[in-house]
Amino acid sequence: MQDKNDANRMRKELLIRIIKDFMEDKLAEKIDKIPIELRPKGEPSSRCCTYKDRAVLKYRLMAMLGVSVEDEEDESKQLSSYLEDVLKRNSFDENILSVLDVACTSCVTSRYLVTNACRGCFARPCVFNCPKGAMSVIDGKSVIDYSKCIDCGICTQVCPYHAVIRVPIPCEEACPVGAIKRNPETDVQEIDFGKCVYCGKCMVACPFSAILEKSQIIDVLKAIKEKKKITAMLAPSVVGQFPVPLEQIAGAVLALGFTGVEEVAFGADMTSEHEAEEFVERMNAGDKLMTTSCCPSYVETVKKHVPGLLKAVSETPSPMRYTSQTLKEEDPDALTVFVGPCVAKRKEALNDPNTDFVLTFEELAAMFVALGVQFNAVQPHELTRPVKSTGRGYATSCGVSSAVLKEMKDAGRTDIPDINAQFINGVDKKAVKLLQMYATGKMPGNFLEVMACEGGCVGGPCTIGKVKLAIDAVKKYADGPGIPKK
Template sequence: MSGTMRGVYTNLTEIRRRVFAEVAKIAYDAGGDNAEEGLDSIAHNLRNLPYEIIPGDVATYRESVFLERAIVQERIRLAMGLPLQDLDRPEGVTEGLKKAAVPETYYEAPLVNVIKFACNACEDNVYRVMPNACQGCLAHPCREICPKGAITFKDKKAFIDHEKCIKCGRCASVCPYQAIHHHVRPCADACGMHAIGSDEHGRAEINYEKCVSCGQCLVNCPFGAIADKSQIFQTIMAINAGDEVIAEVAPAFVGQFGGKGNVDKLREAFKDLGFAGMEEVALGADLCTVEEAEDFLKEVPEKIPFMGTSCCPAWSVMAKKEFPDHAGCVSMALTPMTLTARLIRKQHPNAKIVFVGPCSAKKLEAMRRSVKSEVDFVLTFEEMAGMMRAKDIDYTSLAGEGGDFEVASADARGFAVAGGVANAVVNAIHRRHPDREVNVVNAEGLDECRKMMKAAVKGKYNGYLLEGMACPGGCVAGAGTLQAVAKTAGAVKMYAKKSERKNATENAYCDLIPELERPEDGKHGDELVAESTEASVPKK
C-alpha cells in the first residue's frame, strides 16, 4: 500500500493547510457583525481568497494560473463543507454560503471528493517496459513466461501489447534488470477498499458503495485532486454565536501541534480559539475497553467464534459490509468518541461537542443518526491547526496553567497506536480473570484487515480478539494528522506512561456505562453499515 508521501511537507501540504487557515480566519473575522453583514463580509473575502493564495499571473504548479485558482476555489468550498461546483452551470465559490453558515448544517454526502480537473488521470494497473533499463537480453524470460504472448521485441527492446496483457505481473517478476514497471494510480494503491477506478477520461472516480472515508487516498494523491469536506466553518460559526462549544480530543493529539503532550498548553489554545472546555477521548476509550472486555467474556466462543474491536469506524464498516454473515462478530461497543460525548452531555446538555482527532472516517461515523445527536462537529488535527494559524496561536509558546488530564488510563491513551486497543482489552480481561488466555491478532491497513477477516471466517482465529486499524500504524497515521507516524507513536507511548491509572478498570466513570447506553446502540451490523456508507446518506 502506498504511503511514501506521508510525513513529507510539500507545497500541496502548504496549500491545503493555508486554505483551512484562511477559511477559519474569514469566519472568525465575521464574528462581530450582524448576520446579514457577516455573510456579506464572508462572501467578499471568499471571492478574493483564491487570488490571495495564488497571486500574480504566472503559474507555479500547473500549466495555468487560472487552473490553479479554480482548484483552490474547489478546496475552499470543501473546507466550508460545501459540495463541489456544478461545472455545467454558472456557480461561484459562495454558492450555498447562507446554508453553510448555520452551525447546525451538516455536510452532505459524498464526504471525500475528487476535483476532476485537478486529477492527472494517472495510469492504473499497467505494466510498461522502461526502454533505458531493458537490455534486450538473449534469454528473454519476460517473453517466455507471458501466458498470453503479449511480449515481443522491437529494436532489441521488450514491448508489451496491452490488448493481450492480462496484468498478471509475471514478466516483471522475472526480469533480471527490473526493467518492467507496474504503474498504479497512487490514490487507488492507497485505498484498501479498492473503491477508486477511472471515469471515461481516465480520471479518478470513487465508488461510494465501497468507500469508508479512511482518507488514505487524499493524503497520497500527489496532485492534490482529492479532498474531504470540513466543518471548520460551522464550528467557528457556533463559537461566534455564543454557543457553549466543548472539544473532545483524541489520544493521538500528543505532539501534533508541537511539544510533548502539553495538555495545559492545548487547553489554553482551545480557550483562545473560543472553546468553552476540552476533554480527553481516552476517557471514553476506558469505557469502550471495559465494554469490549465484557462482551468478549460473555460471547467468545459460546455465542460468536471471535470478536473484532469497534473503535476504528473504517475497519468496522468494512468488516460488516464485506462479511455480513459475521457482522455480529464485530463488537457493538460504543466508540470512545461517542462515549466521551455522552459523558460530556450529561453535564453540559446544551453544548455543541466537537471531536478533534486524526481521522476522516470519524466524520462518516458522526453522520450516523445515533451518533449525530451526540457529536455536533468532527475536526481533524490539520483543521484545528488551521484554526490556530488563523488566530496566530503559537502552541509551543503558550504559558499554560499546569496540569494534565486526570482520568484516563495509560491503556486508553495507547488506543492511538496499532495494537493498543487489543492490549487494553486484554489487560482489562486479565484484571478480572487473570487466568483467562486471550489470543490476539491485529491488522493495519484495510487490505490486511480484509485478510485477517477472511482467515477468521475460515476458522483460523476461533477464540481470538481481532484488532483492525484502517490506517497503517493506527490512529497516529490518520489522514488528518500533522506529524510523522513513527514520531507520534513514540510520543503517545511516552505520554501514556504518565497516567497514574494503568488499566481501564481503574476508571471510576466505567460505572456509568449502563446510563450511557440506549436502545438504538444494539443495532445489528447490517443496519450500522447502512448508516455508515457514503452512498446511503440521503441528499438534503
C-alpha cells in the same frame, strides 16, 4: 500520516487563510480572490497553466467549506455564494470524500511501461513469455502493444534488466477494498461508496491531491463566533501531534474560543470497561472470537467486505460516542466537536446524535496558526476529569487490547476465560484477506484488535506529527498515572 509535500502545504495554507478571513468577517469578500492571489498571472504554475491551478483551488476551497464538488450545477456560482448556503446548513453530506475531477486525469492508463533500460537483448524473455503476444522488439527496444496487453505483469518479472516497470495508480494501490476505480467514460477515478470504508488512504496517496474530504470547519468557527457553548473532545492521539504537554494543548484549544475541552480518553475508559464485560459474557456463552469496535473504518470494512465477521464485532460504543454522550447528558446545550486524526470518524459522527462536528488535527493546528495562538503564551489548562492511563493509550496499536485486558484483570472476576489476543495493525489488501480468514473461524485467538491505520490512530490520515514521535508521546501518557478519581 502524510509526508511533507507541496499538496499538503497548499491545503494547510488554504485552511489558515479561510479560518483567518472568516474570523475577521472578511471571508465572503475575500474567498473568491484566494485562487487568484495564490496563483497570480506570470508566476509558475503547478499544473498545465495558472488557470487550471486556480480552478483546482476553487474546488479545493469548496470542499473546505464542506460542499460536494460533484454537486456543482452552475459552474459560474461563486465561492461566496456557496459560503452563504453553508452558513445556513444544518446537515452534512453522507459521502465524506470527493474526487476532484479536474485534478484527477493525470495517472497512466497502462500499468506497464518499457523504460530505456531495455537493451533489446537476444534472449528476449519479455517477448517469449508474454501470454498475449503483446511484446515485440522494434528498433532494438521492446514495445508493448497496449491493445493486446492484459496487465499481467509477466514482462516485469522476467526482464533481467528490470527494464519493464509497473506504474501504479496510487489511489487504487492504497485502497484496501477496491473502492476506487477509473470511470472509463469520464477517465477520472470514482469512489464506490458501497465499498468505501472511509480510511482516507486514497486521499493521502494521491500525488495530485485530487481526493478531498468535506470539512466542517466553517460550522465550528460559526459556532465559536456566535459564542455558543462548544466543547472540543481531543482524541487520545492528540499528545503526539503538538510539541507540548496535554495541559498546554488544552489551554491553546480554549484560547481558540472553545468553551470546554475534554479528553476522549475518558470515553475510552468506558469502552474498555464495557468491552471487557462483553468479552467475558460472550466467551462464557460459547463465542469463539470477539473483535474491537472502536475503529470506525475497521467496522465499515467488516460491514461491507467481511459480513461473516460482523457478529464477532463488539457492540460496545466507541470512545467518541461515550464521550459525547456523557457531555450531552451533563449539558445538552453545549455543542460537541470530536478532534482527531481520522476521516472515518466524520462518517461515524454523522450517525451519532451526540457528536455535532468533527475536526481533524490538521484543522485544529490551522486554527492555532490563523488565530495566532502560541503554546508558550497560553495558560495551561488543568484537566480534572478522571482518566485512566490505559484510556490514553488507545491511539497506538495494541493500546486498545492492553486497556481491555487490564479491565478484565482489575474486575477481579473469577469467570474470566483464557485470553489469546491478536492484532491487525493497519488494514491493507492483505489484512482484508486475513479478516476473511478470521470470519471462517480458522484463525487462532479469541480477542482481535483491528486498527485501520498502521501504528494505530497516531498513523491516521489527518495527523501532523511524525508517527514515531507520536507513538512515543502516547506511550508516555499511557505509562503515566492518568487522572485519578477524587
